[in-house]
Amino acid sequence: MTTPTIEPLRPLPEVRRFLAGRRSRPAKTLRAPAPDRAALERILEVALRVPDHGKLEPWRLVVLGGAALQRLGALAEARAAEIAPDKAPKLAAQFRDAPLVVAVVAAPEPSEAIPEIEQTLSAGALCLALLNAAHAEGWGANWLTGAVAYDEAFLRGGLGLEPSQWVAGFVVIGTEGAVPPERPRPDLARIIRWVDR
Incomplete structure (x- = not known):
């Protein structure tokens, strides 16, 4: 049996530049088109390479598009009337106006x-x-x-989630408007404390 060759890590200045310039795009500026299924699967395959102690896969993804976003927009507006009346239009728009949403569901095991x-x-x-993979x-x-x-x-x-599950994030993905x-x-000086001993 041969051992796979692993290349040693080396500096990747282009990746550092990408990360240093990372910036979320306001959801209200994202428009159609959104990634198609093949493009989204490429994004998700990369995004799923996250730390996962014990290999539990304690998350699920729900990809929302089309009529599902309109349905959830109406439900968000109805629920907001009870739980956050001042936020109802914003919560409805979060779904109704989105080209595509990936709900990242925390599913602890x-x-x-x-x-x-x-x-x-x-x-x-x-x-x-998921944000970084979409931007990349x-x-x-x-x-x-x-x-x-x-x-x-x-x-x-x-969303049909189980009682132990909840949403860690609704990630909106689309064309930058x-x-x-x-x-x-x-400010690094304000938030970092160096401890040498």
Whole structure:
């Protein structure tokens, strides 16, 4: 049996430039067309390469398009009337106006070895990996949540999730309609503490 050859890591300046310029695109500026199924599968294949302690795969993906987005927009508006009345139009538009949404569902697995918090962090990592993979393929993307991401009626009735599941993020993907301005970034001196001993 031959051992596969693994190339040593080397600097990748083009990847560093990409990451240094990473910027979410506001969801309201994303338009059709969205990636087709083959293009989206390429994005998802890359995005799923996230840390996953114990190989539990504690997440699921629900790809939402077309009539499903209109249905969920109506449901979001109805649920918002009860849970966040001032946000109803925004929550409805989050679905109705989106070209494509990938719901990243946190689906923790029972495990004595892997705490649920680690599984939750893996779902968050998947949201960011999905953004980066979409951007790397030339699509605009944004990670949203909102009140319906935590609303039992929306999660069960709208997405068919199990009681232990919840939405870590609704990732909107589409064609960029406007280039967003750069925003201030964190001041490293303010947020980093170096400990040498």
